[in-house]
Amino acid sequence: MTLGFVMLVHTAFDRAEQVARHWAAAGCPVVIHVDGKVTRKVFRGFRDRFAGDPLIRFSRRVRVEWGTWSLVAATQVATERLLQTFPDVRHVYLASGSCMPLRPIPELCAYLDANPDTDFIESVTTDEATWTIDGLEAERFTLRFPFSWRKRRKLFDRYTEVQRKLGVRRKIPEAVRPHLGSQWWCLTRTTLQAILTAPDRAEIDAYFSKVWIPDESYFQSLVRNHARRIESRSLTLSKFDVQGKPHIFYDDHLQLLERSDCFVARKIWPQANGLYDTFLAADRPSRRVAEPNPGKIDRVFSRANGRRAVGRPGLYNQGRFPRQGFENGITAARYNVFCGFDDLFDGFGAWLARRIGGRVHGRLFHPDGARFAGAERVFNGCLSDNPTLRDYRPEQFLTNLLWSTRSERQTFQYHPGDTPEVVDFIARDPNATICVITGAWAVPLHLSDLSFADMRAEAARLQRADAAMTATLQSAGTAARLHHWTLADFVAQPRDRMRGIMHEITGPGPRRVTDLPPMRDLTGFPAFLEQLRNDGMKPVVMGDFTATPGGRNGR
Incomplete structure (x- = not known):
């Protein structure tokens, strides 16, 4: 038992149950956090389905709001429950209810066994690289963001603009070196325990509680203080469009997902029956030792993002009807x-x-x-x-x-x-x-x-x-x-x-x-x-016919 999973679930409970049972069947314990906004009736019905399964547990619930501290808090409580309940777990893999394993679990366990002290987490410094597709980077850490971007957008924007005009700059704790990266990581027990039991955790949590989208920066920054060896990449395949929204995978992405050699992918459409039937099959053979390489399919997504951003030359439809001057070629052919x-x-x-x-x-x-x-x-x-x-x-x-x-x-x-x-x-x-x-x-x-x-x-x-x-x-x-x-x-x-x-x-x-x-x-x-x-109508557009022969074909 070297690998455990933390699952953050808020919808598509049937699919989340499938994936959780798949992981548990391979001997991996799972702790599930269900969003506090989910009704008690739905939550209890979901929890009761796992009654008697010793490898599946539930954590205390937190009401989660996108882009706020609540998502980090939910991850913390679920991770602490996993570490306390299953002391043999060496690596903790964070996943969502829309994630799905692409390779047999023994392959992932063998890969982590070969890298026992490695933390797999995308961790990019804001000073040296551009990570975000759309949004704030350095200002996430120097301004305060107490308002929800989704629910109170006008107040969010106005408060941000006021801070800029007043020259507000928050003091970053000495223990924090700002880094950004994907929310979906796989960390060692040693690193997680060091982060969760740090003596200055209260100060650090209070600071990150006003950072914008802290789930993309909290663990990504703190891991730099405690990890023995970091590989700045995620083992989860997740692709984003030009607006920073995640691509959703459907049944027709089957071969594309297999080609990536990644261990887990998100987001999977709940109705993608072909993907779930293929990748969660109990008899799926374990025959690959390839490194996860999402770069194999980057070209496909780059083309898709480019097509979504600028469209195909001369194609207009209800989904894309650009203003004049913003077309990618106003017609399709000569x-x-x-x-x-x-x-x-x-x-x-x-x-x-x-x-x-x-x-x-x-x-x-x-x-x-x-x-x-x-x-x-x-x-x-x-x-x-x-x-x-x-x-x-x-x-x-x-x-x-x-x-x-x-x-x-x-x-x-x-x-x-x-x-x-x-x-x-x-x-x-x-x-x-x-x-x-x-x-x-x-x-x-x-x-x-x-x-x-x-x-x-x-x-x-x-x-x-x-x-x-x-x-x-x-x-x-x-x-x-x-x-x-x-x-x-x-x-x-x-x-x-x-x-x-x-x-x-x-x-x-x-x-x-x-x-x-x-x-x-x-x-x-x-x-x-x-x-x-x-007769008073002066013909001018025909040119001068005084020197032109009046014959049939000219010359």
Whole structure:
């Protein structure tokens, strides 16, 4: 009987009973502390289940409040009961009701037998290393914290701020060298007895009673005064997220926990039946002599913490919807936006699909509804072509489409008459390649059967929208790759312009742009612009057509 356990329990009593019986079945005595906030009826029912078991005892109860001295007091009374009741115990292992052994108990006992004078406790000085993930470090020891952080947060914060302004600095007892570390330790009887029977214990306990979260500093600091040999690490696997909250282990963490080679893990979800059935099996073989090495799985948790902190690029959901500027990439994949090309060229979408591959959509933000590739009504991610649903949040319509199709590059057409709210979003997106021919919308308008009065009104509306779109795309905040020409500039050298676009999208290659889809007939287009000008509507976004040939394909 070289190892005993102290268990701090406040919930999930069925699981705590399983673990306690598992330890006792291996010959290890257990002293259980049940939180004083638990009702007497529940406590007595739990205690009576162990009637007649000589290796399981209960300690005096303390009402425990997180972050306060009460948690240390509960640990003290349970540890004292264990040391008094079981004099043969050489090491005391502190655990919670949500802890679970990962390796057979004989392996842990053999490991401690090989290190009889070693105290396993994480103990990090506040002066030389940063231990906490979020919260106070040195000020834990120099200020007073008489108020509960959880129940009286405003009073806690105000009292802390007042002490800072007044320059309050508590005197640290000479016997205390402030250290921090995990609450879950395994200490020798000799060290624990020295701490609990120290002549200045009353003074030290009074000091730590006003330290913030003393369960992370009381034993971690005092062990430095009495231990023969310290290994500054815990034998319990516990991982924390970016907010300092413990990760909870579920059934799908089974292989991860086995790979760690740690002796105990917390926190285990009470409903993780697969974990409890596997690790508490009576016939679990003892075949490993490996050192506990939580570093084997650190990479997994680092990735998880990083993903929780910054998310995955382009993924938005109810659990993570960051403010503008705090995204980890506002979209999930590269994509292309062409504006004006389908107005200038017949069959441009089909030609582009053959050239670059991927999915080439029509006008996704058409006022009458999204024009998905293949004339689909519902696209990947259950995105509907309904314009009302799309325009409720047009930016999220686009991010959802790109997330659902991130393995395949997407391309779509845009028109100045389409939903304008999405332009600023696309302009800010480094994943976007935007190719714009301003004024190209005037070509199909010129070839339409509308009366001239209707043409003039529509031209005035689209020119205003085109100018606003161009101003947004050329603003200082634009991060997209932008290719921009007026209609006159583009039709003067269409192959050269298109060659630059293809180089940007597909990269350099042996294929040259030698064929273009047929350009719409521009015969009479300069005269159309002149007519608009003479009628009082000055066309400016198309560029200067006075030196541009009026032929079909330019050169």
